[in-house]
Amino acid sequence: METTELKDKDGVVLSKFADAPVNKKLSKDEKIEIFRTMVRIRRFEERSLRAYQQGNVAGFLHLYIGQEAVAVGSMSVCDKKNDHFITAYRDHAHALQVGMSMNECMAELFGKATGCSKGKGGSMHYFAPDKNYWGGHGIVGGQTPLGAGLAFALKYKGVQGCALCYMGDGAVNQGAVHESFNLAALWEIPVIYIIENNGYSMGTSQKRSSAYTDCLAKRAEGYDMAWDRFFGHDVYEVRAKTMEAVQRAYDTSKPTLLEIDTYRYRGHSVADANAEKYRSKEEIEEYKKTKDPINLFEHQLISEGVLTDDEAKAIDKAAREEANDSAKFAEESPYPEISSIKEDVYWEEDNPDQKISQGRIFFNDEE
Amino acid sequence: METTELKDKDGVVLSKFADAPVNKKLSKDEKIEIFRTMVRIRRFEERSLRAYQQGNVAGFLHLYIGQEAVAVGSMSVCDKKNDHFITAYRDHAHALQVGMSMNECMAELFGKATGCSKGKGGSMHYFAPDKNYWGGHGIVGGQTPLGAGLAFALKYKGVQGCALCYMGDGAVNQGAVHESFNLAALWEIPVIYIIENNGYSMGTSQKRSSAYTDCLAKRAEGYDMAWDRFFGHDVYEVRAKTMEAVQRAYDTSKPTLLEIDTYRYRGHSVADANAEKYRSKEEIEEYKKTKDPINLFEHQLISEGVLTDDEAKAIDKAAREEANDSAKFAEESPYPEISSIKEDVYWEEDNPDQKISQGRIFFNDEE
Amino acid sequence: MRTITYREALREGLSEEIERDENVVLIGEEVAQYNGAYKVTEGMWEKYGDKRLMDAPISEAGFIGMGVGASMLGVRPVMELMFFSFSYVAWDQMVNNAATVRYMSGGKINCPIVVRGPANGGTGVGATHSHTPENMFANVPGLKVCVPATPYDAKGLMKTAIRDNDPVFFLENTLLYGEEGEVPEDEYTIPFGVADVKRSGEDLTIVSHGRCVIMALKAAEILEAEHDVKAEVVDLRSIRPLDEETVLDSVRKTNRVLLVEENKPFCGVGAQLSHMIQEKAFDYLDAPIKRISAIDAPAIYSPPLEKHQIPNVDRIIQGALSVG
Amino acid sequence: MRTITYREALREGLSEEIERDENVVLIGEEVAQYNGAYKVTEGMWEKYGDKRLMDAPISEAGFIGMGVGASMLGVRPVMELMFFSFSYVAWDQMVNNAATVRYMSGGKINCPIVVRGPANGGTGVGATHSHTPENMFANVPGLKVCVPATPYDAKGLMKTAIRDNDPVFFLENTLLYGEEGEVPEDEYTIPFGVADVKRSGEDLTIVSHGRCVIMALKAAEILEAEHDVKAEVVDLRSIRPLDEETVLDSVRKTNRVLLVEENKPFCGVGAQLSHMIQEKAFDYLDAPIKRISAIDAPAIYSPPLEKHQIPNVDRIIQGALSVG
């Protein structure tokens, strides 16, 4: 397989999927946009890491650095209007891909009122329903029935579309995932489950957490569900392979299970002290050197003549500035009011003009 | 397959598995014992049905009638000392097979103090740990992690043995089942999961509740687990095929998933008013006529010269009497004392001489 | 006025809402072709078809979570749990996803799902099938919980539950399905948070919910006839929101309180009521608040003992007389 | 006496029991090779090896249920939940199987399992990770629940939990792991159901458990120094069994009560305490029992707001002063 590799002048491997219809049809600007998004994701997360280290972010910060082509590739083939997205707690990339601003995302990390969830959700709980992004879920596997539900709603309402539901390689052993797979296949729900396989669940390698034949996605056969497995470092490949599943969902409303091999450069979360204990430094460096999705796509576009070195640098510079500005914005934004703690709990309380219920709904003595 | 069938003088199909080592090695008495056990199970349950209709039994009564060869065949190849058994709420057959008496089982249905669980568990919750029988569990799929735990304990303690854990065809879509399969395969736990596939979960056919390729047991491949599927009406076949899994557990401590096709003559429970709505009368009659496990084995043993017609009749008569006597025993047994409601909740309360905890453990005002 | 059963009242409420709103869909085990394990949905599948009534596999976490997801996009799923005890295999989907998705999204997402089914003991189904988790659900901000005791309340509250834009857990009772009561032909709804004084009296306030209200009413009759105690019976109807004022008004009148619930006592609904009453009507209490709960053990199977374990008329009478 | 951290105290308790009883095995996510997500089990895998410390896949229902099954055969599993919030995906195994198998078997089966892990907010991990389900677990007959506040209690109660023949849910706190306290070198255990008066006073009884005890002690100092209020602080240590007598003795002395808990208020542990106190010390109460709980909403992320949402020194002081 590696024999027929095309390389550019720097010896960087070029994509075998540039001519796939879904990639061929891309305009110059669209290709640059895909590149820009990956760069913006990386710079945003690098900046968020500094913010965390500076003590501006609490709780967990799960970085997607190294995996960018998975979210951007798979989501970028989707229909902005009728396709929906949901993932776990490693959710920043998907957020920026749907068009959420760095400001609202960074402010959320800072716990500010200007955050995408008004500072109520934090890093693991980003949402933008207006952009078809449904989170951002902290309980491993817990989002998978919700993903089926989004797709169920589309089918119920007669809308042609699908839902992309992401999970990690460690998440596949949650009961809810199994129940969701069976429901999706049994009821022909147009959901595409995507395993972002970075090889580890925290410090546990895939082999130590899952029993499987060949790969995790093959479990789909047990549900008579279509599946595919491929690499996640070439954004063109991710787009081409994902498009087949999306088309299947559109045409037959049937689900697909995709397993995309990728890699996270950082620890499980920033708090992961052992990031280089359960993985060798070499393993990490090797991936960065040969498979970094942003570096690969930059060379790809330059070799295609779509992008110049200078343009790439400019895009990167702009992304860094945007990330820094978002940190400044977050820094300067106000914290939510104490009173907001009890807002957004019940729709009815938030809409007093339409409130029907009577009686007491909050129960602190202090009230 | 049906071409090479051997039939006896009455045209009843004889077993193709009489010569399997595990069956060949059976003494005349052992064969008769297997027959007797199936007959006793059937007569016990028929009598329990009448007791239910007479208003002596509350709640649910899930009958195993028609499925007898599954429990008796699979459990009878096991080691009485080091193999363990656990099932769901359709648990009477397994109880009699391990040697629980009709009296304690019938009394449990009547809610009497002489019941196997002192009247506390009822039909769905029979237990006999002294006979390696761990229930009797009402929550669909909920017993499957426990089954893994029994086998885990054997391996942990270095005992060569296995656990047989039964579930229905509808149970396979519970999350806990999936988690158990992965754990069993990953940690090489000597548990044998047995799907008693009677085609329906209550009124829902297998096709309406599960998405699968070929059969349910094939899902085992997703966990790299051994599996087999076979018929459950020929007790010799059940023994032969189950023995392979038991041997695998003994030799390699690896798990197996077995799917055994069987059929229940009665409704899901006695309360199932629709038993003949979701299945045709013909479907039921056809099975009774050609596949009744007791009738088949009776003809088998007679044709082997192991059993005579009269002996068979005598065994049946004795089983009916034993069942009637157990109902009488149950009828005449006392109900538990009101005070027993709070017994068997905590080991420590039941063993005051060894009690360490202080303070209050029960919280009714009336105390 | 005509009388119908609790079961029929629920069916009417469900059917009217299905006809009113095309987004209402009923999903659960055996709800469609089988007509419902307890026949609540009898005839509805024939009438409304596969799209509106769906039989689910035995995957409560899966299909309830699916309902939560669908509700975020505007479907209004009504999920049947054959027994509410089975919520324990779907706990995370109900108590995390349904309860917190609105909050964690800063109010961007609504979750208009109803989860309904019977939650009661007293039928010999044993410990695993006899749970009454209303206290646990009501502990969770983001959820609404109601427990109707009569056909009238069951229908009116069900229609409210389905129209509500927040997750509502609707706890029914297999021992009430066959009970008859007056239900008007004309459409009506009952708002959450409005308790119902089902019997008035001056000597003692009995606060209860669900089937225990029926027991309490029977006990109240005997208390008056045989013990000359006039008990007022307050039916909470919804647990969260909670109508504290109606309870307090009664307490200020009678000065003595008995709480009756099928919950196990530790942190049962009655505990919350005790705290609330002593805090807000401290000076009106002439005696300690007493509570009758299920006897504090897993649900026992043995029929006569189970009848004693859950609150019954005798235990309620004893409890009432024990209020100093 | 030497001082060690809460984390080290737990590790000592776990290690001593592993060495004492070959049937004790620790299972959980990242407990072995990773040394534990919160380093409670640090170094133990190197020391005790693969058999005694096992890394589990992310299958809480599966491995906790497996532990329940293994415990029936005499293994004594100690299961770590990385967060107790994850008990929600294992709810049925914990609240049905562990809690009822002894009862439903008529006492034939023991279930000596310990499930341990942190259950607290205050660390910015959001609503899904900040649950405090001790009230829900304590509602369930068959279960024992304890919530240690100090290193001394953590070690002594852990050893008791592992030796107990009933299922024990042991709720720790990530904000306490690093806290130091005196712990003797010599072996000791602390029985369940014995509350600890961590500060004595005459004016007010503060009843609490877990980390809130630490907050209450800080508040008590300020109350005495700045408000001349001498508060007695009673640490329940175990919720079920519950040491009611120590609480009541204090109430009979001070006649005024403040309950402090991180539970959400509706049916929180404090509600049960209110019911118990008013029932058993009615005539000793000079004022309504007040309660400080987490502010009644899902756990908010925003760090400064979360610090206000869970009980803190200021809120406890205000609460104390509000007790009429």
Ligand SMILES: Cc1ncc(C[n+]2csc(CCOP(=O)(O)OP(=O)(O)O)c2C)c(N)n1
């Ligand atoms: C039910 C549950 N159990 C455990 C956790 C703690 N946890 C958070 S992420 C994680 C590892 C998940 O790994 P994987 O699914 O591979 O996703 P990745 O982090 O690699 O993207 C664990 C154990 C959780 N959040 N939810």
Ligand SMILES: Cc1ncc(C[n+]2csc(CCOP(=O)(O)OP(=O)(O)O)c2C)c(N)n1
């Ligand atoms: C978690 C859970 N959901 C639903 C039920 C109700 N229920 C009891 S048995 C049953 C059908 C199970 O069918 P199957 O697994 O095929 O076993 P069978 O009854 O055919 O032996 C259902 C839905 C339950 N007991 N537990």
Ligand SMILES: [Mg+2]
């Ligand atoms: Mg991973």
Ligand SMILES: [Mg+2]
């Ligand atoms: Mg079946």
